[in-house]
């Protein structure tokens with residue numbers, strides 16, 4: 001990709017030089033937590049890329065809190081803390097939720113005394129029943145498949161300091177919203193919001209998700225590579241579905257393997273790649289930071305918005 005003029009681009013080696021290993025050592029406990037949710041994550045990536053990113057986020061967070069306090073003083077309001085929201089965008093299967101969980105572990109560790117929570121916008125997809133009614137099952141993940149009004153209300157409630165906020169839950173295994181299951185957001189200092197639509201401008205709304213995010217990250221990679229990650233994950237889903245008839249992938253898991261794989265390829269080509277090209281990629285240049293990945297999820301370049 002040619003670099004947009006409003007970004008500084010860094011090689012991995014340049015970026016890692018911004019880190020101060022001495023002040024942010026990785027402890028055995030945080031390493032254990034990282035390995036526990038994905039044992040394929042490269043610890044070198046954590047050290048070279050994520051530690052400097054945590055430094056930067058700390059700067060952004062401190063400045064944000066200071067500005068909120070100064071504004072409250074100007075408006076003669078009582079001081080109050082406003083949650084800092086980090087948005088993580090990018091294609092289906094590019095690794096957003098893995099990056100988000102990694103950041104959650106690291107921020108929990110390094111943002112001492114702060115409450116860190118994580119949510120995915122998948123919970124704001126319409127249920128399959130509703131998508132079928134709207135004839136949108138083949139457009140799952142496209143802007144019109146989300147209840148954007150509910151997502152924006154949710155983010156507004158987070159920023160307003162509402163003590164307990166319920167958010168709906170989506171399951172990849174069930175391939176649907178899970179009825180009567182909720183995530184609870186309780187006074188976070190930092191909320192990480194991960195989802196393909198966090199940088200999108202929905203035509204149906206006056207305000208955007210990005211109006212609520214204070215730092216946004218776009219996880220980027222070549223579509224052909226993302227397809228291979230999508231198919232690897234698809235195979236993993238088939239493996240876990242094998243013994244569970246309630247799993248959405250069960251019929252594919254017990255059927256012909258080549259047919260299942262052909263189905264996975266068709267889903268990528270007809271739904272997720274289309275979504276990437278039409279609706280997700282055009283939002284890349286709105287991100288504060290672009291993290292570019294290459295083979296084996298290795299991060300090779302980082303772009304940071306100048307203005």
Ligand SMILES: Nc1ncnc2c1ncn2[C@@H]1O[C@H](COP(=O)(O)OP(=O)(O)OP(=O)(O)O)[C@@H](O)[C@H]1O
Pocket residue numbers: 038040041042090091092093094095096097098099196229230232233296297
């Ligand atoms: N840094 C990484 N190292 C190794 N594997 C990774 C890494 N990041 C993601 N993966 C793998 O790539 C696949 C896709 O990752 P993930 O599920 O995080 O994507 P996603 O962008 O959140 O997808 P979706 O939008 O569908 O929720 C998974 O199989 C995951 O284990």
Ligand SMILES: CC(C)(CO)[C@@H](O)C(=O)NCCC(=O)O
Pocket residue numbers: 092122140141142196267268271272
């Ligand atoms: C739930 C989303 C939209 C995003 O995570 C995605 O994983 C998805 O289900 N897309 C629809 C096509 C498919 O991959 O099955």
